[in-house]
Amino acid sequence: MSRHDLFICSVGVVSPAGTGVERLVAALADPAWEPTVGLDRPDGPPLPVAVCHDFSPRNVLSPMVARRLDRPAKLLAVAAREALAAIGDPLPWDRTQVGITSGTWNAGTSALVDVLRAVFLTSPEEAPPAQFPSTVANAPASQLGILERLGGPNLTFAEKQASGLRAVIEGGRLLTHGRAAAILACGVDEADWLNAEGYARLGVLADAPGHTGMRMGEGAAVLILAPEPIGVPLARLAGWASSGTASEPWLYPDCPDALIDASRRALENAERAPTDVDLVLSLANGIPYLGGLELAALAEVFGDHRPAALSTNERLGEAGFASILRVAVAALVVAGRARPAWTPAPHLAAMGFPPVASQPRTALVTAVAGGGSSLAVVLTAV
Amino acid sequence: MSDVWITGIGLVTALGPDRETTWRHLVAGLSGIRPLTLFDPAGFRTGIAAQVDDTALPPVDTPRHASRATRFSLVAAVEALSDAGLPTDAQPRPWALVMGGGAAGLFETEGFIARRLRRGQQARGLTEFLELLQDSPTDRLASRFGLGGSRLTVTTACSSSTLAVGMAAEMIVDGLAPVALAGGTDAICRLTHAGFNSLRAADLRPCRPFDRTRQGLTIGEGAAVLVLEDADHARTRGATPYARVLGYGTTNDAFHMTQPEPSGEAWARTIQAALADAGIGPDEVDYINAHGTATEQNDAAECAAYQRVFGARLARLPVSSVKGALGHCLCGAGGIEAAITALAISRQIVPPTAGFRDADPACPVDPVAGSGRPHTIRNALSSSFAFGGNSGVLALGSYS
Numbered sequence: 001m002s003r004h005d006l007f008i009c010s011v012g013v014v015s016p017a018g019t020g021v022e023r024l025v026a027a028l029a030d031p032a033w034e035p036t037v038g039l040d041r042p043d044g045p046p047l048p049v050a051v052c053h054d055f056s057p058r059n060v061l062s063p064m065v066a067r068r069l070d071r072p073a074k075l076l077a078v079a080a081r082e083a084l085a086a087i088g089d090p091l092p093w094d095r096t097q098v099g100i101t102s103g104t105w106n107a108g109t110s111a112l113v114d115v116l117r118a119v120f121l122t123s124p125e126e127a128p129p130a131q132f133p134s135t136v137a138n139a140p141a142s143q144l145g146i147l148e149r150l151g152g153p154n155l156t157f158a159e160k161q162a163s164g165l166r167a168v169i170e171g172g173r174l175l176t177h178g179r180a181a182a183i184l185a186c187g188v189d190e191a192d193w194l195n196a197e198g199y200a201r202l203g204v205l206a207d208a209p210g211h212t213g214m215r216m217g218e219g220a221a222v223l224i225l226a227p228e229p230i231g232v233p234l235a236r237l238a239g240w241a242s243s244g245t246a247s248e249p250w251l252y253p254d255c256p257d258a259l260i261d262a263s264r265r266a267l268e269n270a271e272r273a274p275t276d277v278d279l280v281l282s283l284a285n286g287i288p289y290l291g292g293l294e295l296a297a298l299a300e301v302f303g304d305h306r307p308a309a310l311s312t313n314e315r316l317g318e319a320g321f322a323s324i325l326r327v328a329v330a331a332l333v334v335a336g337r338a339r340p341a342w343t344p345a346p347h348l349a350a351m352g353f354p355p356v357a358s359q360p361r362t363a364l365v366t367a368v369a370g371g372g373s374s375l376a377v378v379l380t381a382v
Numbered sequence: 383m384s385d386v387w388i389t390g391i392g393l394v395t396a397l398g399p400d401r402e403t404t405w406r407h408l409v410a411g412l413s414g415i416r417p418l419t420l421f422d423p424a425g426f427r428t429g430i431a432a433q434v435d436d437t438a439l440p441p442v443d444t445p446r447h448a449s450r451a452t453r454f455s456l457v458a459a460v461e462a463l464s465d466a467g468l469p470t471d472a473q474p475r476p477w478a479l480v481m482g483g484g485a486a487g488l489f490e491t492e493g494f495i496a497r498r499l500r501r502g503q504q505a506r507g508l509t510e511f512l513e514l515l516q517d518s519p520t521d522r523l524a525s526r527f528g529l530g531g532s533r534l535t536v537t538t539a540c541s542s543s544t545l546a547v548g549m550a551a552e553m554i555v556d557g558l559a560p561v562a563l564a565g566g567t568d569a570i571c572r573l574t575h576a577g578f579n580s581l582r583a584a585d586l587r588p589c590r591p592f593d594r595t596r597q598g599l600t601i602g603e604g605a606a607v608l609v610l611e612d613a614d615h616a617r618t619r620g621a622t623p624y625a626r627v628l629g630y631g632t633t634n635d636a637f638h639m640t641q642p643e644p645s646g647e648a649w650a651r652t653i654q655a656a657l658a659d660a661g662i663g664p665d666e667v668d669y670i671n672a673h674g675t676a677t678e679q680n681d682a683a684e685c686a687a688y689q690r691v692f693g694a695r696l697a698r699l700p701v702s703s704v705k706g707a708l709g710h711c712l713c714g715a716g717g718i719e720a721a722i723t724a725l726a727i728s729r730q731i732v733p734p735t736a737g738f739r740d741a742d743p744a745c746p747v748d749p750v751a752g753s754g755r756p757h758t759i760r761n762a763l764s765s766s767f768a769f770g771g772n773s774g775v776l777a778l779g780s781y782s
Binding site: 042043044095096099100109112113115116117118119120121123124125127128129132133135136137138139141142143145146148149150151152153154155156157158159160166170173177179194197198201202242243244245246247248249250258369370371372373 | 425426427445472474479483484488492495496498499500502503508511512514515516517518520521522524525528529530531532533534535536537538539545549552556572573575576577578579580581582632633634635636637638639640648651655768769770771772
C-alpha cells in the first residue's frame with residue numbers, strides 16, 4: 001500500500017456544455033440543463049451524440065495553428081490552454097520535463113475515413129498526405145506536445161470508455177517514478193459518424209423514442225498533475241487501481257468483480273475507508289446493464305453507506321474522454337468550485353444515493369470499458 | 383528498476399510463424415519482403431511488403447470474427463507462454479497485460495468502410511466494424527488467457543510496443559503483478575500502405591536501413607509477446623531468462639508530426655533516460671537494435687542521437703535494424719525488436735541489417751552487414767522513434 005499524494009493543480013475542459021470550466025460549472029448548477037444532441041452523417045437521420053456545437057478555437061489558437069489541426073487536436077489544445085493558463089506563464093517546470101498522457105476512444109477516425117474515401121472512391125494515389133498523420137490515435141497528444149513544446153513522455157491509451165481514466169492513472173505512475181515533473185493528463189474524443197453509427201448498429205444508442213441506451217459525446221478534458229502543489233490545487237489524487245475480467249471487446253463484463261477490486265484497492269492506496277467517501281461520480285451512461293453492474297459494485301464496496309452520487313455521462317455523453325471529465329468534475333466539486341444540482345441516475349436514486357448537498361471531501365471515480373477493464377481513482381480535498 | 387526477467391518469447395513475422403524460424407532466417411541475412419498479396423496493390427505506388435504467411439501459422443483457438451492482428455497476437459502469446467513453461471489455458475490469473483496497438487483490425491474494417499462509402503446504410507458488416515477498436519487484440523488476449531490484472535493498450539504509433547514492454551516491467555516492479563504479458567501486434571492494411579506512400583516515405587524497392595541509397599521504409603506486420611516475470615517468481619519455479627529488463631526511457635521531441643528533430647537532441651534524452659533508469663553507462667552498452675526505418679531523415683537523426691550519447695565509441699558499436707528483413711511492423715515493431723534484442727543477448731549474436739550495402743557518411747554506425755555476428759553483449763538497447771515525436775528506448779541486460 002502506498003499513498004500517492006499527487007495534486008490536481010488545474011483543469012481545462014471543452015465539453016457539450018461549452019468551452020471552459022466555467023461553462024461546465026454553470027451547466028452542472030442548472031438542474032434542467034441539456035446539451036445539443038444530434039450528429040449529421042452522410043445519409044440517414046442524425047445520431048444521438050452530445051456535441052460541442054459552439055466550439056471554436058478562435059481567441060485561443062492562431063488561425064495558422066488551427067488550420068493544421070484536426071478537430072480532436074483542436075479540442076485538446078483549447079482545453080490544455082485553459083489548464084496551462086491557470087498555472088501561469090512561465091510554467092514552474094522545465095518544459096522538457098512536462099509530459100502528456102492521453103486517453104481516447106475514437107481520435108483519428110474522421111481522418112481515417114477521409115483517407116479511405118480517397119483510396120476506395122478515387123485512387124490510392126489520391127490519399128491525402130496531410131491527413132494521414134491525423135489517423136493515428138496519438139495525433140492530438142503529439143500535436144499538443146508540439147504546440148506547447150512539451151518534451152516529457154507523451155503516451156496515448158486506447159481503452160474505450162475508460163481511456164481518460166487510464167490517462168490519469170498512467171500519468172500518476174509516470175510522476176511517482178520520476179519520469180516527469182508534471183503531467184497533462186488528457187482525454188479527447190470527437191463526434192464521429194462512423195463510430196456512432198457502429199454503436200447504433202450494435203443497438204446500444206438511445207437513437208429512437210423509447211429506446212434505452214447511451215448517447216455518445218465529444219470533447220476534451222485536461223488535468224495538470226504534479227507531485228507538489230502549484231498555487232491552490234483543486235484536489236489530491238490520492239489513490240488509484242485497475243483490474244480486469246474477461247469479456248468480448250465490445251461487451252461489458254458479466255460480473256462486477258473487477259470494478260469492486262479496483263475500487264477497493266484505490267481506496268486502500270488512498271488510505272481511505274469506504275465510509276470516508278462522500279461523493280461517487282457514477283459511470284452510468286443510460287445502458288441499463290451498466291447501471292446494474294455499478295449498483296452491484298457499489299453495494300459490495302459501500303454496504304449501507306450512501307455517499308452522494310453525481311451522474312454526468314447521461315447528459316454530457318459517453319466517450320473515452322468522459323471518464324477523465326468525471327475526474328475533472330469531482331476535483332471541481334471537492335475544491336468547492338462547483339455545486340452540482342443534477343440528480344443521480346434513477347438506478348442510484350432508487351437505492352438511496354442522494355444528490356450532492358454538502359461539501360464533499362473524498363470522491364471515488366470509476367470506469368468500466370467494454371472488454372472488461374475496470375479502473376478507479378480516489379480524490380481528496382486539499 | 384529491480385529484477386524483471388524475460389522468460390518467454392513468441393513471434394509472428396514475415397520471416398516465420400514462430401520465434402525460432404524468425405531468428406534462424408534473420409541471422410542468416412534473409413528478408414521477408416516480397417510482393418504484397420493481402421490485397422490488390424494495383425493503384426498503390428509500391429507493391430511490396432513484409433507480409434506474414436497466414437497459411438504457415440499454427441492453429442490457435444481464435445474467435446470467429448477476430449482480426450488478423452488478433453490472430454497474430456494469440457499465436458505469439460501461446461508460443462511465449464509455452465516457452466516460459468506457463469499455462470496457456472483461460473484460468474483466471476492476476477497477471478498484467480500491456481500491448482502496443484494501432485491499426486488493430488483495420489484491415490477487416492476497411493471492407494466494411496468501403497461498402498459503407500459506396501452503398502450507404504445498406505452496407506452490412508457490424509462484426510468487421512467492431513474490429514476497429516484499437517484495444518480489441520488486447521481484450522482478446524486477456525479473455526483467452528484469463529488475465530485479470532491491469533490491462534492497457536499503448537498507442538503511440540511506432541513506439542507503442544516498446545513502451546508497452548517498459549511499462550509492463552514497471553508494473554512488476556511496482557508489485558502490481560508477478561507476471562506480465564507485453565508486446566504488440568499490427569497488420570498491414572490499405573490505410574497505412576496508402577498513407578506512407580502518400581508521404582513518399584515508402585521505398586519502391588525493399589528498404590535498406592542506414593544505406594546510402596535508402597529511399598524509405600517497407601511496411602511490415604507481425605506480433606511479439608514477451609513474458610515478463612518478477613525474478614523471484616521465476617526463480618521459484620525454476621525458469622531461466624533470455625534477458626533482464628533493466629529500464630526504459632521515453633520523451634517527445636515536440637518537433638513535427640512526421641519529421642524527426644534532425645539534431646537528435648531529444649532522442650538522445652530518451653536514450654539517456656533509459657540508461658539512467660537501467661543504472662548503466664554508455665560504455666556498458668554492447669549492441670543497439672535501432673529503429674532504423676530506412677527513411678533518409680530517421681536514420682540520420684537516429685545516428686546523430688547515438689553519436690551524442692556514445693561519442694567515438696559509436697564506430698565500434700554494432701547498431702542493426704531488423705526492418706530490412708521484417709519491414710516496419712508499426713505498432714508491433716517495438717515488441718518484435720525487443721524480442722529480437724533479448725534473443726541477441728541470450729545467444730550472444732548480433733542480427734544483421736538486411737539490405738545494407740553502402741555506408742552513408744550521415745550514418746556513421748556499424749550496421750552489421752550480411753549475416754549475424756557473434757558478439758559479447760552485456761547490455762543492449764532497443765530503440766523506437768515514432769510519428770508525433772514519441773520515442774521509447776528499452777535497456778535489456780544479460781542474465782549472467
